[in-house]
Amino acid sequence: MRLASLLLPLCLAACGAKPRPVAPAPTDVTTSLDPGEDLGNASPGTSAGTRPGDAGTRPGTGAGDGAPKHYDLEEIRLSASATGDITATAPSQLLDQAKAALDAGHPQEAIALYRKLAADFPTSRLAPAALFNVGIVLENLGDIPAAIISYRDVVAAYPTGRESLDAHLRAAALEAEKKEWKHAERTLREIDARKDVSHLDRIEVQARLGYVLLMQERAPDARAALDAAIGAWRKATRVDDRYYIAMAHYYLGELAHRDFGKVLLRSADTMLKADLVQKEQLAAQAYDRWRHALEMKDPYWSLAAGYRMSHVFMELWLTAVHAPMPEGLDPAAKGYYEVEVHDRVRRHLHTALEGHEMNVKLAGAYGVENAWSEASRVRAAEIAAILARESKGEIVVPPVVVASPH
Secondary structure, rough: OOOHHHHHHHHHHHHOOOOOOOOOOOOOOOOOOOHHHHHHHHHOOOOOOOOOOOOOOOOOOOOOOOOOOOOOOOOEEEEEEEOOEEEEEEEHHHHHHHHHHHHOHHHHHHHHHHHHHHHHHOOOOHHHHHHHHHHHHHHHHOOHHHHHHHHHHHHHHHOOHHHHHHEEEEEHHHHHHHHHHHHHHHHHHHHHHHOOOOHHHHHHHHHHHHHHHOOOHHHOOOOOOOOOOHHHHOOOOOOOOHHHHHHHHHHHHHHHHHHHHHHHOOOHHHHHHHHHHHHHHHHHHHHHHHHHHHHHOOOOHHHOOOOHHHHHHHHHHHHHHOOOOOOOHHHHHHHHHHHHHHHHHHHHHHHHHHHHHHHHHHHHHHHHOOOOHHHHHHHHHHHHHHHHHHHHOOOOOOOOOOOOOO
């Protein structure tokens, strides 16, 4: 990955040797920087199954994979009619009626029954579940603003408890899905201040908060939250589902990658070398974080990380072929320099190609196809085409901007 060490000899050959200040050596990294090998070593583990991939929302968080919660039990309310007939009503009956209404395709009737259960039996342990189910039904109907209000109603009526915490988390997830970053941040900070949040739950809270802060371009705060998610993971007794740990590692990689993108290459020889070294260091930092996400073996984040780990080598190649030429070159020297640069950094294309091909294979091993695996398939074809053209002697210099899935 040492672009500076690759390009500096070309400056010497093209311009003639002359003293240059020694740039700081790149920082040591812990990774092999070989996406093909790292992805080849990654195999599906025992973590949770396929996730939809959106960082703002995830089925299974409190929602029982999108299905309302149902319990048997408990209190009974007796009511007498004018004729003296006694009618007994139990929360479980109302729950069963609501489920039957849903099964019959009458969601509004189900919502009314869930709300009646909570109003008539506020102390029943089914009451918070009923109110939570109102949010689930509204969410499935696509009425996201009403669902958020409903989830907040659960928290207001029942400040503690599993359904309350799940409702709080769902509200934050939906706010993030709507890109209402300030509202999502407020909700997540409310959750973080709760006394009933376990280390396991705090992983999700901090990972989501880090993402939300990143979307607001608040890098230091985002990094602190993502680091806190990993810290909570280390404190947890057992974590079977590593989705949010992988998410935290992935977005720490994104933070380094954003810094990588901000480094602009200057034309003076000594400044160019320093800029290339800095980009290499940041690319290595991002790669390490993405590799940690890959190692969590969550299907979605593994494929996202695999794409990024591979594509960063394409970005390094683009950095090299678009780097400013040394000053004072005549036309012949410029042609020599350009050819030599392509020859020296072509290996980055081979590395990127191998990584993307392995990411497609990893998707097959997981039995998952998503935007990241498809993007790797597309990138592999693009890189193969560039290599084919360059093998015929063509100097390929594509645009710098290459879109990635989000």
